[in-house]
Amino acid sequence: MKAATAEDKRWTRKHLLGLEELSADEIRFVLDTASSLKEVSTRSVKKVPALRGKVVVNAFWEASTRTRTSFELAAQRLSADVIDFSESGSSVSKGETLIDTARNIEAMGIDVIVIRHPAAGAAELLSRSVRCSVVNAGDGAHEHPTQGLLDLYTIRERFGGKVEGKKVAIVGDIANSRVARSNVWGLTKLGAEVMLVGPPTLLPRSFEQLGARVTHDFDSVIGEVDVVNMLRVQFERIKSSQFPSVREFTSMYGLTWDRFQRCKKDVFIMHPGPMNRGIEIQSDIADGPQSGILQQVTNGLAVRMAVLYLVTQVGG
Amino acid sequence: MSSILIQNGTILDPSQKLERKGDLLVRNGKVAASGNNLGKADQVIDARGCFVTPGLIDIHVHFREPGDEEEETIASGAASAVAGGFTSVCCMPNTKPALDNEAQIEFVFQESERVGLANVYPIGAITKSRAGKELAEIGSMHRRGAVAFSDDGVGVADASVMRKALQYSKMFDTVLMQHCEEPTLSGGPMHAGLMSTTLGMPGVAAEAEQLMIARDLLLNRTIGCRYHVQHISTAWSVELVRRAKRDGQAVTCEVAPHHLLLTDESCRGYDTNFKMNPPLRSAADVAACIEGVKDGTIDCLATDHAPHLAEEKELEFQNAPFGIIGLECALPLYVKALIEPGHIDWMRLIELMTSASAAIVKLNKGTLREGADADVTIIDPQRRWTIDAEQFASKSRNCPFNGREVTGRPIATIVGGAVKWRLQ
Numbered sequence: 001m002k003a004a005t006a007e008d009k010r011w012t013r014k015h016l017l018g019l020e021e022l023s024a025d026e027i028r029f030v031l032d033t034a035s036s037l038k039e040v041s042t043r044s045v046k047k048v049p050a051l052r053g054k055v056v057v058n059a060f061w062e063a064s065t066r067t068r069t070s071f072e073l074a075a076q077r078l079s080a081d082v083i084d085f086s087e088s089g090s091s092v093s094k095g096e097t098l099i100d101t102a103r104n105i106e107a108m109g110i111d112v113i114v115i116r117h118p119a120a121g122a123a124e125l126l127s128r129s130v131r132c133s134v135v136n137a138g139d140g141a142h143e144h145p146t147q148g149l150l151d152l153y154t155i156r157e158r159f160g161g162k163v164e165g166k167k168v169a170i171v172g173d174i175a176n177s178r179v180a181r182s183n184v185w186g187l188t189k190l191g192a193e194v195m196l197v198g199p200p201t202l203l204p205r206s207f208e209q210l211g212a213r214v215t216h217d218f219d220s221v222i223g224e225v226d227v228v229n230m231l232r233v234q235f236e237r238i239k240s241s242q243f244p245s246v247r248e249f250t251s252m253y254g255l256t257w258d259r260f261q262r263c264k265k266d267v268f269i270m271h272p273g274p275m276n277r278g279i280e281i282q283s284d285i286a287d288g289p290q291s292g293i294l295q296q297v298t299n300g301l302a303v304r305m306a307v308l309y310l311v312t313q314v315g316g
Numbered sequence: 317m318s319s320i321l322i323q324n325g326t327i328l329d330p331s332q333k334l335e336r337k338g339d340l341l342v343r344n345g346k347v348a349a350s351g352n353n354l355g356k357a358d359q360v361i362d363a364r365g366c367f368v369t370p371g372l373i374d375i376h377v378h379f380r381e382p383g384d385e386e387e388e389t390i391a392s393g394a395a396s397a398v399a400g401g402f403t404s405v406c407c408m409p410n411t412k413p414a415l416d417n418e419a420q421i422e423f424v425f426q427e428s429e430r431v432g433l434a435n436v437y438p439i440g441a442i443t444k445s446r447a448g449k450e451l452a453e454i455g456s457m458h459r460r461g462a463v464a465f466s467d468d469g470v471g472v473a474d475a476s477v478m479r480k481a482l483q484y485s486k487m488f489d490t491v492l493m494q495h496c497e498e499p500t501l502s503g504g505p506m507h508a509g510l511m512s513t514t515l516g517m518p519g520v521a522a523e524a525e526q527l528m529i530a531r532d533l534l535l536n537r538t539i540g541c542r543y544h545v546q547h548i549s550t551a552w553s554v555e556l557v558r559r560a561k562r563d564g565q566a567v568t569c570e571v572a573p574h575h576l577l578l579t580d581e582s583c584r585g586y587d588t589n590f591k592m593n594p595p596l597r598s599a600a601d602v603a604a605c606i607e608g609v610k611d612g613t614i615d616c617l618a619t620d621h622a623p624h625l626a627e628e629k630e631l632e633f634q635n636a637p638f639g640i641i642g643l644e645c646a647l648p649l650y651v652k653a654l655i656e657p658g659h660i661d662w663m664r665l666i667e668l669m670t671s672a673s674a675a676i677v678k679l680n681k682g683t684l685r686e687g688a689d690a691d692v693t694i695i696d697p698q699r700r701w702t703i704d705a706e707q708f709a710s711k712s713r714n715c716p717f718n719g720r721e722v723t724g725r726p727i728a729t730i731v732g733g734a735v736k737w738r739l740q
Contacts, residue, residue, distance in 0.1 A: 020514070118631030120516040121586030140634070142516030152685055182515060206513040 001284040011159050012135035015127045015134040015312045016307050018143035019185040027186060030306050031153050037309070038302035040077055050309055057105055060086040060137070061098075066273060066297065067137050067146075069116045074304035080111075098122060099129045106130045111312055115139070133311040141176045146307055147272055148182025150300040152190060154292050155227055157299065160267050164191030169221055171197040171253055172231030172280055173242070175204055179272045183307060184212050195221050198253060201242045218253050222262050229270040230280045246279055255281045268292055318358040319343040320730065325363025325694065329370060329391035330667030331683035340368050342690035345733035349356050349686060359640065359735070361728060363694050369666045370682050371403025371691030371731065373673040375464070375548060376493075376570060376618035377643065379436065381419075381427070383412025388623040388711050390424065393434035393643075396621070396710035398737035400643040401726030404435040404674075404681055409446065410469035416441035416452040418460040425461060433736050434729075435691070437463045437677065438445075442492060444479050446483075448472050451481060458488045463677040466493035468546060471528050479535045486541040491568075493544040493675060496528035496553070497594065507595040511580040517634060520595055522550040529553050533560045533567065544676055545569035547620050549594040550603030551607045558613040568676050570618040571605050573646055574716065576653035578602075588629045588636035589716040592622065609668070610659050616673040619646045625711030640714050645703045647695065648722035656723070662697065690733035699725045 010029045018025065031154055040048055056075040058068050068084070075082040085105060096104075102113060112133045115123050120140030127134040138144040156163050174180045174196050184207070187194045194212040196203055207216050215221055222228075233249060243249050250256070254268070260282070269281075269291045277283045286293055322340040327350055329335075330416075340347065348354075369699040379393035390407070397405045407424060409415030415424065421438045428436035430675040440457035444450045446467040455671055465485060471494055472478040478494075485492050501524035506512050508519025529545055533556060536543050545557060549570045560567045574592065579599050590596060608614040622639025629636050642649075650669070654660045660668075674682030681689055702725050705715040729737040 097627070098632060099628065117632070119634045121633045125632060140516050141518075175513075178516060181514075188362050204513055206510040209510050210514065 010142065011310045012164070014311055016145050017127060017134065017136045018312055019125050019145045019148045019182045019189070020143065022189070024189045027152065027189060028148070030149055030303070031156060033310060034149070034153055034299070034302040037305040038299070040305070041301060044140065046108050047077055047079055051075065051078035051312060054080040054111040054312055055083065055109060056080045056112045056114060056308060057083045057110050058093060059102070059105065059112045061122070062116050064116055064136070064137070066115065070253055070297070070300045071137060071304050074301055074308055077301070078305055078309060080308070081288040096124065102126050102130050107125050112308060114230045133314070135311060138178050141178050141181070143182045144178040145182050146300065146304050147179050148186040150296055150303040151183055151229065151270060151272070152186045153242035153299045153303055154270065154296050155192075155268065157295070158292060159226070163187065166192045166227060167195065167225045168192050168229060169195045169197055169225040169256070170229045170231065171218060173200045173202045173234055173237055174198045174207060174231070176234065176237065177231050183229065184210050188212065195225065197221065199243055202237070217258065219262075222259050225267065226264065227268045227270060228255060228263065229272075232272065232274065233276050233280050250279055254279060255285055257282050257285065260285050266290070270296060272296070283284055317726070318733070319348070320359045320361060320733065320735065321354060322361045322363050322368050322694065325366045325368040325428055326708050328367045328662060328666055329684040331671040332685060333663075335663060339618070340684065340692065342692065342730065342733045345690050347684050347686055347688045347690050350684065361694065361735070365696060365698065366727060367662065367666070367695045367697060368683050369693050370670040371729065372401045372647070372669045373404045373679065373682055374402050374619050374643065375406040375407045375616065375673050375677050376572075377407050377621040378410065378623065378639070379407045380623060381411060382423070386711070387625055389534045390427040390436055391431045392590070392709065392711045393621070394428065394431050394436055396708060397434035398729040398731065399709045400645070401647055401693040401694065401695060401729055402434055402643060403729060403731045404437065404679060405643070406437045406439050406463055406677055408466060408468040409439055409441040409671050412448045412583060414441045414659065415439070416444050416446065418453065418456040420461040421457045421462045434731060437461070437679070439464045439466050439468075439493065441465065442467045442472055443477060443638045446470065446725070448474055448477060451477070451484060454481070454485055454490070455488065463679065464491045464493050464544070466495065466546065468493065468495045469627070470499070471497045472493045475531060475535065475552055478532060479539070481616035482536050482539045482541040482543065486539055489542065491542040492544050494528065494532055495546050496532070498524045498526045498527040501527065506583050507580040507593055509580055509598055509631070511583055515583060515586070521704050522552065522597065522601070525594055525609050526552045526556060529556050533565060537565065538565055538629065542566045542568070547572050547575065547594055548605065548608070548614065549575045549597050550601045554604045554608040554613055558608070558611070561613065568615040569613070570616050571609065572618060573642060573653060574640065575605050575701050576602060576609070577649060578716065583633070586633040588631060588633055588676050589640060589714050591633060591636055592620070592640050593638035606653065606659055609654060611680050616674070616676060617646070617650055617668045619643055621692050623710055624714045626634065626713055640716055641708070641710050641712050642710045642715075644710065645715065645717050645722065647726060648701075648724045649717060651697070651724040652722060660708035689731060692730040694728040695724065696727050697724050699723065699727070701725055
């Protein structure tokens with residue numbers, strides 16, 4: 001792989017907090033770096049020494065299996081030491097503030113904190129309070145930049161390197177989705193056309209000002225899109241009456257077999273997981289040949305390797 | 317008692333529509349005379365180049381005592397007040413426990429007197445423990461000197477309780493102040509709009525404020541109690557008050573400096589010193605508040621001085637408490653928001669900070685007439701300075717304007733005929 005160095009002007013960020021602040025060139029550079037790192041996972045010895053002697057902490061204030069595992073594996077493949085720090089058995093449950101906890105972790109000599117937190121802005125707050133690198137693994141409904149990057153990577157791979165001009169529908173609970181926000185920033189920067197689809201209670205009009213098209217009628221756009229990215233239905237939203245029932249949601253916004261058949265023949269189906277099979281997406285579509293769901297997971301590893309690698313090359 | 321002669325300033329007294337170069341003599345705690353050649357005094361203050369105005373009055377502050385004395389006390393709050401040119405302030409009852417009975421009202425008066433800086437007047441709670449269920453002893457607190465009633469921090473959500481409060485308070489001719497926020501539309505840490513969408517935070521809809529104002533105006537239409545909207549912040553809120561005034565309703569309202577200067581754009585970066593309730597709104601809302609000041613819909617200016625410790629504020633935006641401090645930088649911020657762009661002149665600004673405020677809470681203050689209480693603020697309108705929260709007399713530092721270059725500053729504050737603060 002081509003190593004980025006401290007002098008490399010293509011990447012100068014010590015933290016990855018979101019895709020909003022990245023330029024198109026920076027995004028492409030992360031994706032290119034991920035490309036060259038993807039090959040590592042196909043070797044019989046799945047390891048490079050790039051981060052040997054570095055320490056990465058996974059600090060997760062919110063339950064997560066796949067993102068945490070993916071970051072852990074990514075760090076290990078780069079030969080970093082990885083520490084897992086999550087809610088159970090830590091001082092998080094003892095009422096310590098985020099900043100205090102983070103400073104304590106950092107005092108042990110840490111190079112990167114990967115943070116997942118239920119509060120929007122938590123990663124940015126952390127980045128102002130510690131000297132090590134901070135990678136946002138999801139902060140409230142704000143951003144989930146590595147998910148955005150891996151989605152971009154997967155779309156780019158699927159369409160032979162081209163994201164520009166592709167029409168991408170993101171469907172479901174947009175208002176509460178950090179995945180949707182990171183996707184909107186990333187896709188629009190790379191020139192894709194983003195259509196957000198969901199009921200008005202889960203999709204405020206203000207998203208139009210972020211550069212996306214907003215529609216409440218899935219069927220009106222189903223035939224023209226190249227990619228359908230289905231978001232997970234969050235059942236607690238039903239309790240707060242953001243929509244009346246799962247049944248009604250599925251009938252209006254689920255990727256059913258009937259809707260799938262009205263899609264373009266080469267439509268690409270994505271889902272950030274974990275899926276509610278039969279609710280937002282029908283099982284045989286998720287498992288079918290046009291689904292990129294497992295590729296997303298595979299690419300997530302490469303993208304996170306790239307991110308960990310790049311932020312640790314920047315001084316400080 | 318001693319006498320003070322304030323020389324060579326420009327006496328600016330909106331209560332008399334007076335703007336005149338000259339001297340002001342105070343003696344035995346009262347304004348003795350104004351004019352020229354007023355004779356000798358024990359103490360002389362040179363006010364050349366300065367305005368000599370009635371002492372500034374703020375009808376909306378939080379002094380946190382009893383309960384959160386580490387954030388502010390009546391003593392530190394009063395010190396902060398005089399350092400900002402304020403001679404009288406009205407403190408909100410959302411202390412722990414709440415100021416909801418006459419003993420608590422008496423406590424504030426006693427503590428204010430003991431401290432002996434600014435006059436601190438208590439505002440009593442509308443409901444017991446500010447819980448919104450049962451009326452507090454409004455009559456007893458009123459007799460004891462509570463200048464107004466409010467459950468500030470929250471609005472009285474229950475319409476039947478609010479109606480009873482309006483009906484009951486009417487007989488005392490006191491004023492009910494409402495923190496207008498319909499709780500079922502609330503719950504977010506910032507204004508609902510493009511910025512909350514971008515930052516991924518739930519928003520407080522502007523309608524949460526508007527709905528409660530509209531409801532209260534409707535409830536009060538046939539009752540006619542004096543009703544005051546606290547910290548007004550949205551365009552339609554201002555319009556609702558404007559229309560009610562046109563209809564002859566007994567309604568007044570106030571606006572805070574931050575709602576005249578900042579928008580929700582400031583929340584980018586998740587700095588919790590930009591988190592307050594009501595939240596920073598859109599540019600259109602700011603423009604409407606300024607228009608409300610210009611056309612008289614907004615009756616007075618108030619800071620909503622709300623101290624919090626740094627460690628309380630150093631949290632995730634959604635978990636941090638609401639509120640910012642304002643007493644020690646309010647005047648230059650109003651200058652920046654209202655005078656520098658040419659919206660109003662100094663006479664009007666001082667009126668909005670003195671006689672207009674006094675009228676709402678029926679304080680016999682806010683004037684430099686002969687015989688009035690000698691509460692006087694001397695203001696250098698040209699003085700340029702940098703706001704430095706570290707220098708504040710307040711116990712707290714949660715000020716989003718820290719580091720701002722501003723113009724205009726009080727240089728001396730006289731309360732009851734004695735100098736309580738001078739700029740060092």
